[in-house]
Amino acid sequence: MTHRTRFFRHSPDDLRPVTQPTIRTVAVVGAGVIGRSWIHVFARAGCETRVFDPDPEQLARALEWARASAEEDEALRFVDAVTAFREAQAVRRCDTLEEALSGAGWVQESGPETLAVKQRIFAQLDGAADPGTILASSTSAHDMSRIADGLAGAGRCVVAHPVNPPHVIPMVEVLPGEGTRPEVLTASLAFLESVGQSPVQMNRYVSGFLLNRLQAALIREAVFLYESGAASAEAIDTVVREGLGLRWALLGPFGTGHTNADGGAGEYFRRYGDAYRELWRELEADPEFSGRTIEGIHEETEAMYGAGATAALCAWRDRLVRRIRALKDEDPPPGSSTPGSRS
């Protein structure tokens, strides 16, 4: 079930999936930073992609961004997607929600991150979409049980929360609400995989989902170590970048444990379980994280990487993530039970 996503490789940057999308027509509703990246994901996979945003200027900017992003994407230089963007066929700007939903089998909602707004949008979507259409939310915070509470179509609603930017980072958290039908969950996982993402299923809502909880756990300790004066922000960032992160890009925390003992994760965690418990008692639960702490972290981080989220820094990150994914796709782990890459 793992390492499933395979790509055609015209170049190391080519992240087009080998598979055909299991749903051919999709609607992207809400065209901010996350929505525009979803346009790229779906168009790259060959989906008919309709885009709607209530703000016409945001809609225009997102389509312009997605067109430029497709042109820059080495993968798309080889396919019809650029042409499709230009001719507004595969990607269609829609002036009404109804036009976007017409014929769509999947709706990816990426509106504002407020429960009341999500509830209002999902009521509209449920009222206007074809009965078989799956309604997915990019929310990073809300429980689908609450977003879809009281809707006739609650059974077809699901959370599909990506990592920014989803056209580069494949992981998507897929969470059912209490009313989500099992076959909708199954179809959601299959669809996201067919467009080249790496969906992971959550069994139920927990606040922060998986990724943000794991990230928050590490950041809490990183902030504490900085605040306590144990090391500089540069040192802490380097420990992750030149140490933990090099392994975690290949194997998660359990997979890393698996390579640390001949008998695998079981032997490793049995042997070091008490050491972990002892260390857990030492970890700080409540760093101050004051304005002064944040200022200090900012200054050191800027000294390491330059000013903020510049286009050059983000483009560098996205370029190298693509290439790491290409390495993993061309040379998958030997024990995994998956077919080889088609590249």
Added chain:
Amino acid sequence: MTHRTRFFRHSPDDLRPVTQPTIRTVAVVGAGVIGRSWIHVFARAGCETRVFDPDPEQLARALEWARASAEEDEALRFVDAVTAFREAQAVRRCDTLEEALSGAGWVQESGPETLAVKQRIFAQLDGAADPGTILASSTSAHDMSRIADGLAGAGRCVVAHPVNPPHVIPMVEVLPGEGTRPEVLTASLAFLESVGQSPVQMNRYVSGFLLNRLQAALIREAVFLYESGAASAEAIDTVVREGLGLRWALLGPFGTGHTNADGGAGEYFRRYGDAYRELWRELEADPEFSGRTIEGIHEETEAMYGAGATAALCAWRDRLVRRIRALKDEDPPPGSSTPGSRS
């Protein structure tokens, strides 16, 4: 100060440093799994490397492993190191501690992880080594203030704790004891960098140092999420491998925050500081981590990656880590204030 390590590139697997080692003769004392990997690090950098272990069989096995590792290492196919290993010149088997220490400017101790044993070894090292020799311990657990307590040469003792295996993963945690002289700390950082590692300085001892604390913080939450039934072990491992880890191989937690807001880490953490604090309150402090939990994690991890730490799986990990390092070395972040790669 960051992204400093540059390599000659005869191939993507070449991790030889460009620099000459600042200390030419080193002694590796203790030739287990960590010690043998240090042999590879020092020999690759061109150091005269003397190796001693009180167990002659372990010593023989380590030298055999290091020779085979050097032969497999694409970098070393191009240099004299393989020949040197064969001719036992650059790497010398020593039958006594005194022979290993003679003329060495750096001693890397990698003995058993017990405080009393470390204290005994350091007393021997301090008695036998030349006065100017730096005495470094690979300990992952002990405070140098205690290891070197009462030694005349406490000022030349320092912790240099690597990540396994150090010939592949560059990060080394460097910690002074209370008595360590500042110039010894400075020279230790410079030496480790000159042999191609990425040393990070800790200002003082905290249990677990930096890397194991950060790793333990993430593993604690990963174990909790599994135990609580929120997701499978496979899903949790995938979240890190296909999500967080892809970014953390390039940018640490502060660097990642830096790319999440136009104004950089400061803006990002000011905006989401309260959200992090709220999530920190939700994280589990004390998962059960029972035998049954470990068994479940083991079964799913084995299904993902095959049986335990097989040679093939570890070789795959090491090969891909080398290639990720090569990508980063060839294409460093645009804002970093470092010279370009010489490749």
